[in-house]
Amino acid sequence: MENFIVSARKYRPATFASVVGQKHITSTLKNAIERGQLAHAYLFCGPRGVGKTTCARIFAKAINCLNPNGAEACNQCESCRSFNENRSLNIHELDAASNNSVDDIRNLIDQVRVMPQQGRYSVFIIDEVHMLSTQAFNAFLKTLEEPPAHAIFILATTEKHKILPTILSRCQIYDFNRIRVEDGVEYLRYIASQEGVEADDQALNLIARKADGGMRDALSMFDKAVSFCGSKLDYKQVAATLNVLDYDTYFDITDLLFAGRYIDALVRFDDVLSRGFSAQTFIAGLNQHMRDLLMARGAAISLIEFTGTLLERYRRQAEQCNESFLFGAISLLTEADGRIRQSSNQRLLVELGLMKIAGLGQKKNYDTDALTLNVSAPLPELNAAQPRNTAPAAPQPQPQTAQAPQPDTAPQQAQPRQAMPQQTAPQPGQQSATTAPPQTDAVRPQPAAAVSQPKPQSAGRSGKPLVSGTSLADLLGGDEQAEMQAEAAAVKSESTAQLHVDPEAESKLKASAQGILDYIGRSRPRFMAAFDSMRIGGNTIRIAAPTRTLADDIMHSKTELMMQIAAIAGVDGFIDLQVDINEQIRAAKPIKLEDRLQHMIRKNPLIVEMRDALDLEAE
Secondary structure, three states, X not given: OOOOOOHHHHOOOOOHHXXXXXXXXXXXXXXXXXXXXXXXXXXXXXXXXXXXXXXXXXXXXXXXXXXXXXXXXXXXXXXXXXXXXXXXXXXXXXXXXXXXXHHXXXXXXXXXXXXXXXXXXXXXXXXXXXXXXXXXXXXXXXXXXXXOOOEEEEEEEOOHXXXXXXXXXXXXXXXXXXXXXXXXXXXXXXXXXXXXXXXXXXXXXXXXXXXXXXXXXXXXXXHHHHHHHOOEEOHHHHHHHHOOOOHHHHHHHHHHHHOOOHHHHHHHHHHHHHOOOOHHHHHHHHHHHHHHHXXXXXXXXXXXXXXXXXXXXXXXXXXXXXXXXXXXXXXXXXXXXXXXXXXXXXXXXXXXXXXXXXXXXXXXXXXHHHHXXXXXXXXXXXXXXXXXXXXXXOOOOHXXXXXXXXXXXXXXXXXXXXXXXXXXXXXXXXXXXXXXXXXXXXXXXXXXXXXXXXXXXXXXXXOOHHHOXXXXXXXXXXXXXXXXXXXXXXXXXXXXXXXXXXXXXXXXXHHOHHHHHHHHHHHOHHHHHHHOOOEEEOOEEEEEEOOHHHHHHHHHXXXXXXXXXXXXXXOOOOOEEXXXXXXXXXXXXXXXXXXHHHHHHHHOOHHHHHHHHHOOOXX
């Protein structure tokens, strides 16, 4: 059985041309060799697994080659063969992590004095040089500054900041970059072709991205994936092998959140947790996914490190998501990511963040439907409205006055649509006016679907929805605009009527008033000053806040409060919250110690028993 050699050693670059992702380093070293401008000390620094020691070995081999091919070694001479067979006496490698004392440096200095037996230079490669002690660095200074003509030092480190400035000033410093995902994918594809392994772009992208810029890490993951999957790397199996969340999870959850389906998103998040991933890993990955989607919009697509079909998939989803949704999602996820380490309930924190992001998706969907209501609905009536420009203007305001009381008659939701055709149909000699109402009825089911969204109260935000578009206002005259406004009021009243309201909402809320106050006192004690004056009428709760700041805070948390209150009271339907500002509440608060004590006793009579049991005094 043939001995297995890991890919990181088997495919280790042997020439400058085969080094991956460090062209700025290899070009400089090749030019120095060709021109004979060799320094006596080099410092190679950068992340792990990017080719520092590899470039040092290639450089040492090239400068000792007897028959060089430009700047590349010939691999035919005795010096190259001895290097390839690990028996060269001109190249010395020292691990500073295990040889970091002054005595080790003294031994190194003694070796520097020996002339090379073959070739022109004695090359000393000191790996992990930052591990040398301060005394060892100081002992090495003189030799590093003025070595013999045949000695060249190549220092390699991953932590340049730990090296003394006096050492740095004596070296030519080369900073190695992280290997880009694109370069890593190309090299992995080459190795897969050499090994007879079939791999798709998504699997290779996942390996290269997981390696975080280190080629050695990527090759180790590649070997692990091949051991598990065999001769064909399947994307799902590779993700399971590397214990990373696959891209499909983030794509699916983003679609659910953008559609406002927070329940399905929470179920998918539960599936992620059941697969052994932590909430912190999930939220960091989703945040990165949202960032990549934002970058995939327009020219910024070059800032994301994907290739092939995966890049096209990001571009397609980025076109579906608007920028406001992505900005809001990134903001919420970043805030949650910063708080998750200190949170005692990480799952609840992530779920709350997902629900807020789904709220952004719901707002997007409702705004889109409202735009359809404002623009698409009146367009079929433009042809019917144009012939009426010659009619007298006096009868035109009648639809507005006739439909004014309609918001108070919400249960009769079928009447507003029948009233409009009855007033436009009797006009003589105008067949288009008689055919216009059926077209309007065919179009208006779209606003009805939009009104059924979870946040209908935002539909009246513009006040004049049918003339909110500039182009539409330019097309219509004043009389037509008045008629359109009347139709908008009818649609708004119809949307209010179609909200599901529990007929027993008032009785349920009054019966649960104390439970609601207890919940506010436990979860939102700052809101108690407003909820002390809570009044219930129908499905509406009216409170009075002493300051505008408190009122704004309450309205900011309105959706969550209404969901909790509905659950406490058992209300099955829409409930509303109205907040008034009454500064007299703040003025009426007790100021004196005795008044405060009496106020507390009225709120909770058990305070008296606690005072007597513990023999406390009011101070």
